[in-house]
Amino acid sequence: MYSDKVMDHFMNPRNVGEIVDANGVGEVGNAKCGDIMKIYLEVEDNIIKDVKFKTFGCGAAIASSSMATELIKGKTLEEAWNLTNKAVAEALDGLPPVKMHCSVLAEGAIHKAINDYRIRMGLEPWEDNITDLDDHHHHNNE
Amino acid sequence: MYSDKVMDHFMNPRNVGEIVDANGVGEVGNAKCGDIMKIYLEVEDNIIKDVKFKTFGCGAAIASSSMATELIKGKTLEEAWNLTNKAVAEALDGLPPVKMHCSVLAEGAIHKAINDYRIRMGLEPWEDNITDLDDHHHHNNE
Amino acid sequence: MEQKRLIYMDHAATTYTKPEVVETMMPFFTEQFGNASSVYTFGRKSKAAVETAREQVAKAIGAKSDEIYFVNGGSEADNWAIKGIAWAHRDKGNHIITTKIEHHAVLHVCEYLENNGFEVTYLSVDENGLIDLDELKRAITDKTILITIMFANNEIGTIQPIAEIGKIARERGIIFHTDAVQAVGNVAIDVEKMNIDLLSLAGHKFYGPKGIGALYIRKGIKIENLIHGGGQERRRRAGTENLPGIVGLGKAIEMATENLEEHNEKIRKMRDRLLNGIMEKIPYTKLNGHPEKRLPGNINVSFKFIEGESLLLMLDQLGICASTGSACSSGSLDPSHVLLAIGLPHEIAHGSLRLSLGDLTTEEDIDYVLEVLPKIVQRLREMSPLYEDFIKKGEN
């Protein structure tokens, strides 16, 4: 089902944890849907000096968080903003079609964390065209 | 499917053949239905001195012919007339339900042969309440 | 990533076929392969083997052998029972009663019938997964032609009061089908005493082969065929008989029901040790399903703050095979309809784990799971933002 890369990042996730004095935090997802992703950024001089995540979710969600944080660590905020979910999935040697939304969550969590930082800094948030991340599933029984 | 008795009478049928100068002959059945039974009687002093049969049909038909002829050989015409299909089937240690009509054919062929004899002798034929023996099946495709 | 040791705790999904069963099947592949519906002696021997198996199945559930029809598995049995009764009795009514916690092989058939003019009442269940007999009685209308309620639930293991349901159905003259796919081999069944009119079972759940099952149909019950064609199974189920499968099913059900109580006692003891260990060692854990009225091998628990699929994957890395009611494992959207029906919130349902014990389970397996499971749960919780929130709230 999952590639070796996914399994590696799932079993040995990089950057798990919390940054207590983070200056940018983004959380997306919904416990109802079975996945919540929370990203902590420590930004200095427009560079992501440190990044950590906490994720409630499936193997793909955890692996996507791990890979996404790896990919933005040490990057500028612009570079991090431009990381697409496809790039995350590709870096993981692909995700099963039904699990692609996990990489979308990772992209979204990073955007949210960056905008949280920008707002804290008194800057305009960037326009995010990923929408509805907190309810990406459509529930039948609601 | 068949009892040992049926198989014995099928593989080693008694009284197969023709009596060239028979004084009573009865044929029932229908080639269309897959079974025809023909019984030849040699009657002397109201006693069945000899009996032979020819049968086109399944294993049960042949075995029923064989058993029925055995059961009436040496008997009076009245005794032979009173042989029921059930008695034939029982003597064969039973027949599968779908094959019971074979024993009915045997009873009918004997009745026909006896009445043929009676007519030849200028006697009233006995009343036969087995009917429709030549088309005991109901065909769909007619 | 190969596991070294296999700790199989997914017996409710499928079991291995017992060597004794395979042995019984073997001659029917290459030697005694004749068509059971043929005239010749060689085929009639196959027929005799089929009829012996039919008697074995009948005996196991208290039926007569001419009430047993071999089918391909549990799903076919459920489809046939429900569609077959619905179509055959639609002149009498178009109402069917079932529950919210049936297997999909029942639920999706009911949905199919809803799209074809039938009305279906889905009974709710309490927090233990039991239906309410009074609700059942109230649901019955003049148009009710069928009650279909599972014997034991495949996820949470809850066993329904089948005899009571059968009594109600019989009193009201309504046909009663039960999906006993999980119950056979685990619970004593008597279709006569329990007033069951139709019963589905599948070989692979009780150490028989996959690809074979049976539908019991009480004599005299009118039912439409599902698979039309040749005259096999007394003209009710077409298709060349699956001879090795049928023979294997017969042997397996005989073995499974012979020492039922003894076998259950052994499984139940291991199950209880595992369950108690889990409840002791892992905080914020909820048992799903009825505490007593449950299948002897079934454990279903929800671990708060974590998600089931990631739990399964970590267990898998240690060779432990288990299952979850989280939607994430199947790629579907909502977590298990059964867990929702017993009232679990979605996020708790997502963190559920089913461990189903059986013949392959050893005391060492229990020890091992009790050793590693708490660590895995803890590890996942430490990654979970929900747990973080919970702990922080606690600290305040």
Place this chain on the structure above:
Amino acid sequence: MEQKRLIYMDHAATTYTKPEVVETMMPFFTEQFGNASSVYTFGRKSKAAVETAREQVAKAIGAKSDEIYFVNGGSEADNWAIKGIAWAHRDKGNHIITTKIEHHAVLHVCEYLENNGFEVTYLSVDENGLIDLDELKRAITDKTILITIMFANNEIGTIQPIAEIGKIARERGIIFHTDAVQAVGNVAIDVEKMNIDLLSLAGHKFYGPKGIGALYIRKGIKIENLIHGGGQERRRRAGTENLPGIVGLGKAIEMATENLEEHNEKIRKMRDRLLNGIMEKIPYTKLNGHPEKRLPGNINVSFKFIEGESLLLMLDQLGICASTGSACSSGSLDPSHVLLAIGLPHEIAHGSLRLSLGDLTTEEDIDYVLEVLPKIVQRLREMSPLYEDFIKKGEN
């Protein structure tokens, strides 16, 4: 009444499962038994085995593997194909075209659909069992949604012009299903070149296991499910996968199609020797089915003046397994609908014998049958009043 030697000439009814096939299946009973739809590695290995088998089946008929759906056998495949297409396309029309000589798994489904608002045209066949392509063209109407015509006939062995039928169906935009249960392993099949949209096959006809088959469904064809439930077979056929069966089916179809021509040549040579011998040695005998366009192992002959079941029983006493189109063997009323459709009078149809050769057939078997069959026929004729009449007429 035990026969000493088994001369199996009923390969068209069912075959033995080849030892190589059984061997491939074995690990999937007791060792690699995991549920193919589960998350854990152990189950994913089962999944991989299923997918390998799917590729083997696809390759054998020129399909893509995601066009293959595993089912329980030929009858289920036929039922699913025909009902599934009928229900899914009833908005477009209610007319189905088939032939008078289909297997009951097709004919009885058509009758079922006739009772449910569909209209069915049953094409006639000529004395060799071939349909008339012009009659097919003329039968097509605006309401025709499905053409279902068997690839090769199970009784008389006649092979239809499938590619031509496929072309006509494609040109008119009508879905084309073929029951290839008898053809697979005997005739080269390419669903692409032949424009086949759906194709039924069953493992036990080509030395695979009983209880497993497949339906090929061309990508993009809309079809309703027959067995509703779990999400197996890409949500199209519910039920826990019959793992050993599927693996065995894959292996068997690979073996059966690998050396197809070579194998057929061998069977055909033996068949022709047997057939020619029968025609030479037994007077008043008629060959049924097409002289050339027929399955390599098929012989179907009618012996005048005698009835088939008694012939079978006598052959059985000598260890010869064969089959007949006489109604008397099945307890039904009319003789085979196929023999009637090719124009045989009832009494001739009753005297028919099918000998179907295959892998188990040896040259010694042929010698033996040629030695005993004429004697048996003669013996039954001497018992037959029809023969007596015929001879007497001859003497006059």
